[in-house]
Amino acid sequence: MARLLSVSAQWEYARAVLAHVAGHTPLPGAEARPLVLMLTLRTARTGNLVGQDVNALGLTDPEDLVEQLTGCGWLSLPGAVGDLLASRPENPTPVTVPSLVPDEGGTGPFTFGRKTRPKLSGWAQRVVSDKKLRKAKAPAGARLLAVTLATWTNEAGRLGPGGRGVTLNALTNRVPVGAGELRDLIDRLTAADWLTDAALTDAALTDTHLTGRLPERVLPLTCPLLD
Incomplete structure (x- = not known):
């Protein structure tokens, strides 16, 4: 089976991001x-x-979020937020995140090169804009959970190291919602055929784990965990 990210180094880069x-x-x-x-x-x-890059994320108020990111200095735009949201592929908006710009020595927060970045970006875009997620009008949290789970499977698509599941603490660290909302997001992914056999179970005396697997249609978008 061919994966969109085809080598293990790219899978590790995706998890690092x-x-x-x-x-x-x-x-x-x-x-x-x-x-x-x-x-x-x-x-x-x-x-x-x-x-469209922003509008594909299922955000409730994308303009307000972008305004907040520019207002706190995390994001820099050459013009108004409305211009960004209205921009099209033939006239894209250049954007800068100052904290990600490499220093004078060329050191930044990531080790991958210029050729890898568009591959990772294209992979994430494919996940969040998945046809069934779009049809289900999945909210941003569900799409974030979809990306997260795509990086936490084994080769066969079962969740977690060795297919033993992902701890609730690890999930809520990546998808910052309460337990009740997390269950709703899991149900949404199940309804959109992104997740099957999902269950939250107590394991190893303490942590609650999400077990289950990603269906065959999703496997080309997964980044399997390395043993």
């Missing part, structure tokens, strides 16, 4: 994080953005 975003998103909540993820992937070196 998700971990970075979890620790460096300047705004709280599950809506801001997929936007920051997409902007991080687009601007890890240099980046252009069009309105």
